Amino acid sequence: MKLLDPIVANTPQIAALRRDLHAHPELCFEEIRTADLVAAKLTEWGIPIHRGLGTTGVVGIVKAGTSSRALALRADMDALPMQEFNTFAHTSQHPGKMHACGHDGHTAMLLGAAQYLAQHRNFDGTVYLVFQPAEEGGGGAREMIKDGLFEQFPVEAVFGMHNWPGMRAGTFAASPGPVMASSNEFKIVITGKGGHAAMPHNAIDPVVVACQMVQGFQTIISRNKKPIDAGVISVTMIHTGEATNVIPDHCEIQGTVRTFTIEVLDMIEQRMRDLARHTSAAFGTTCAFEFVRNYPPTINAPKEAEFARKVMASIVGEENVLVQEPTMGAEDFAYMLQAKPGCYSFIANGDGAHRDMGHGGGPCMLHNPSYDFNDELLPLGATYWVRLAEQWLAPQP
Incomplete structure (x- = not known):
């Protein structure tokens, strides 16, 4: 040396x-x-x-x-x-x-x-x-x-x-x-209709919608991204509910996205946005989608x-x-x-x-x-x- x-x-x-x-x-x-x-x-x-x-x-x-x-x-x-x-x-x-x-x-x-x-x-x-x-x-x-x-x-x-x-x-x-990698954050608020847990047909459950979204996001990595391109979607927070016998009226999802290229990042953000909006609509809820790009x-x-x-x-x-x-x-x-x-x-x-x-x-x-x-x-x-x-x-x- x-x-x-x-x-x-x-x-x-x-x-x-x-x-x-x-x-x-x-x-x-x-x-x-x-x-x-x-x-x-x-x-x-x-x-x-x-x-x-x-x-x-x-x-x-x-x-x-x-x-x-x-x-x-x-x-x-x-x-x-x-x-x-x-x-x-x-x-x-x-x-x-x-x-x-x-x-x-x-x-x-x-x-x-x-x-x-x-x-x-x-x-x-x-x-x-x-x-x-x-x-x-x-x-x-x-x-x-x-x-x-x-x-x-x-x-x-x-x-x-x-x-x-x-x-x-x-x-x-x-x-x-x-x-x-790039570092990016997302926040999704799903709004449904609260109700009694014993009568879910009278409510629109945002928790079920959140579960569908989280599962769907992983298909972006496995089915929309080239296998040789690196990308990670990590859902790290799900906040909802106050009581075991109450279906909440909203559910919040947060997490991060990391990629090595802007092109992959663009694709992931757009697919997440589309998937969140259409999944929410399919179940009769609405959602607010935020995506913040931090470091490239x-x-x-x-x-x-x-x-x-x-x-x-x-x-x-x-x-x-x-x-x-x-x-x-x-x-x-x-x-x-x-x-x-x-x-x-x-x-x-x-x-x-x-x-x-x-x-x-x-x-x-x-x-x-x-x-x-x-x-x-x-x-x-x-x-x-x-x-x-x-x-x-x-x-x-």
């Missing part, structure tokens, strides 16, 4: 920053302390900053040479609204808030790279360091773009990275094409994905750069990849052995109350960011 010696030497300081961030988690669009810390460190290292995009976003600007070329490196800053189970010294000090997805580590890795880039500047062009708020459901990437991110800081490409538990530490994964699929550009893999191989060897298995989880870096070519890669977080026993009994998986970022990744992730920037912006002959 070819790590940069100055980054390795600074790892204890970067790890202390990471643990400070972990102890003070902030939710989406509330990352005031986090943004202040990021801005203070960038300023301390002589890096000009711009604040306020996407409410609490911070952009650091590192220039070298005379080239007008530029790229962006992105890290997310927000935490999750969940209670932490860990008991170590840097556990969350804010009840109901936790860095359970490793955004504290993502921010720290990019800070480690920022310090090195500012001190050495072995490239020709501009590196924009994008510290983004509100990835966890707030669409912070979308909001930064709306506020003019790529107009104010034009780039050729944008790169992001997420830690990935379960992968062996010391490995990366990057691949072209879809790597994370995260799709890596071929050129940028191959470039990222080569940089990774130069650090850890080709055998430690894995194929990136697509996941049905969603990521708002997708908005940046819709605006600019780029690559969203995974850096292995290990199997959880970095945690001392007793600091939470659960697995060290993402969005788990016993999760903690593996600080052994800090010098590796920071080295990757630096080498990516240096090789992308290598001086041209």
Whole structure:
């Protein structure tokens, strides 16, 4: 493994920053302390900053040479609204808030790279360091773009990275094409006619209609979608009724839809809408159908994905750069990849052995109350960011 010696030497300081961030988690669009810390460190290292995009976003600007070329490196800053189970010294000090997805580590890795880039500047062009708020459901990437991110800081490409538990530490994964799914929500309210459970002929039962709809939705996946196209419809909530002897007058269904392409998503939404409307009508009920598109699929550009893999191989060897298995989880870096070519890669977080026993009994998986970022990744992730920037912006002959 070819790590940069100055980054390795600074790892204890970067790890202390990471643990400070972990102890003070902030939710989406509330990352005031986090943004202040990021801005203070960038300023301390002589890096000009711009604040306020996407409410609490911070952009650091590192220039070298005379080239007008530029790229962006992105890290997310927000935490999750969940209670932490860990008991170590840097556990969350804010009840109901936790860095359970490793955004504290993502921010720290990019800070480690920022310090090195500012001190050495072995490239020709501009590196924009994008510290983004509100990835966890707030669409912070979308909001930064709306506020003019790529107009104010034009780039050729944008790169992001997420830690990935379960992968062996010391490995990366990057691949072209879809790597994370779109995330979408639906809500259906079926209205019938309530009545006595002993006299169902006097009522119009919305529960029966809901059951038909849920079953019907699965035929969209099995009979309307090409078998080689990925798509998931998950009904996760059915709310109805107040008493065992009363047929309710309405029933509410909610859930999510995930796909790797917009075309499949379009088809699923339309078929769900049609099936809900016609099923409801067939049973004499009415229904209100809502479908909300949250994050689009995260799709890596071929050129940028191959470039990222080569940089990774130069650090850890080709055998430690894995194929990136697509996941049905969603990521708002997708908005940046819709605006600019780029690559969203995974850096292995290990199997959880970095945690001392007793600091939470659960697995060290993402969005788990016993999760903690593996600080052994800090010098590796920071080295990757630096080498990516240096090789992308290598001086041209």
